[in-house]
Amino acid sequence: MNLELRHLKVVCAIAETGSVTKAASTLGLAQPALTAQLQRIERTLGGPLFERDRRGARPTALGELVLARARVLLPAMKGLQDEAARLAGAVDAPRRYRFGGVNSPILGRLVHRLAAEQPQAQITTYASWSVDELAQLVAGGRLDFALAGVCGDSTPPTESGLGWREVAVDPVGVLLPERHPMAGRDEVGLVDLGREQWVAAPGDGCFGDCFAAACARAGFTPRKVFETDIRAGFDLVEAGVAVALCQATFRPVAGLVTRRLAGSPLRWRLMLGWHPDSPAADVADLVLEAAVASYTDSLAAHPDYQAWLTRNPEFGVRLPAPVPPIPGTGVRTA
Incomplete structure (x- = not known):
């Protein structure tokens, strides 16, 4: 049997959970199937990777060696996949817009506006209740933009290196x-x-x-x-x-x-996020402008609220306010 990345993921899962049973649950596998797979991995590598007893599973010296290599290889492979996805997106034609949204009030209007302005564009949407999931998909090159809301002055997830800009802020x-x-x-x-x-x-x-x-x-x-x-x-x-x-x-x-x-x-800030190193960054200003216009269009159905906004300029569309740079990275988010 040749050792594969999926085998390294198995070894890491067992080490992180401290138990073959818990690792099987985490990986969505039956415990006997994972045990058999671990045995095949150990035969391939020439010795036991874990000492197992009633207290759980602890890495052997060989297991520690494999884990040390796996913890370098797995993130490196993930980074390669993400970079490849972003590069592939850079050469796509015609222009592609892949949006993810969390209960967004303007996503439909934004898609309609971009489709009218760019009939040849390929526009797709993805719905999720999780801002973290959307941020990871954008960082991995599987989405171009995320539309999400945050409460008050909170900041959307920046761990994945995304930049965020405010579209509008509304009272709840x-x-x-x-x-x-x-x-x-x-x-x-x-x-x-x-x-x-x-x-x-x-x-x-x-x-x-x-x-x-x-x-x-x-x-x-x-x-x-x-x-x-x-x-x-x-x-x-x-x-x-x-x-x-x-x-x-x-x-x-x-x-x-x-x-x-x-x-x-309570206040709700509608935010648009993208990765600064992705092809989406080249059209981010255009998409942000379209998102603001889509929000403004949505006000037509709410004349009373429109009038309220004129009396309360701290709400609605405000002057651009970039999220601060991500500490320690030098990456500016605007």
Whole structure:
């Protein structure tokens, strides 16, 4: 048997988890199958890689040697794959735009605008609830741009070397059924919703923590939070089971109303991210301009909010504000 990278991943998984059983679960394999694979690897390398007993699996001297090499080879191969993907993207024609979005309110408008301006362009989209996943896909050359939101002044993930620019910032509102006692107000105090149940979309961002902190400042702890997709969230709100936080430019839905939270205790910044060394960087300014225009177009369905923005210039489209350089890398994110 020839040793392959997948075999090195097996050895690393066992070492990191300290157990063949745990490694099998992590790799999505049956424990007997992983044990048999480890035995084949050990035969190929000429000796046992782990000492195994009831306390788990610990690397032998040979195992330590293999692990030391694997921890160099595996990241190097990952880097090669990422660079190759970015280089391949550089020679593609016609122009390609691959977008990833996390519950983005403007992705559809952005795709429509770019398709109208560049009919020959190849445009694809990918949806995920995870900002981290999208950042990794962009860093790996599998996506060109990520559209994601962050709470308040938080910074999107920069560990993968991505640069981020702000498209717009909005106050977070609340989605209520039309028959709700507070549906007739222009604004609703967060404290007035202290007895409500809530709907939340899944995700790995900081918004849940920001929401909990805002509720604490208002003097209450939120009751039950239902984590669900958007369609089911509509149903829960319409049925009067819960209320939902929503973006100010949320598309109107029959039977539901969007109301601002008094004092704007929560803010949502829509961000566009890309890798500065990718071909996407060459058109990033163009895409950012199209994203801002798409956001502006979305305001047409919300004349009251448009008027509110004129009185509150700290919201909406603001002057460009690059995210600071990534410490220790020299990479500027704008």
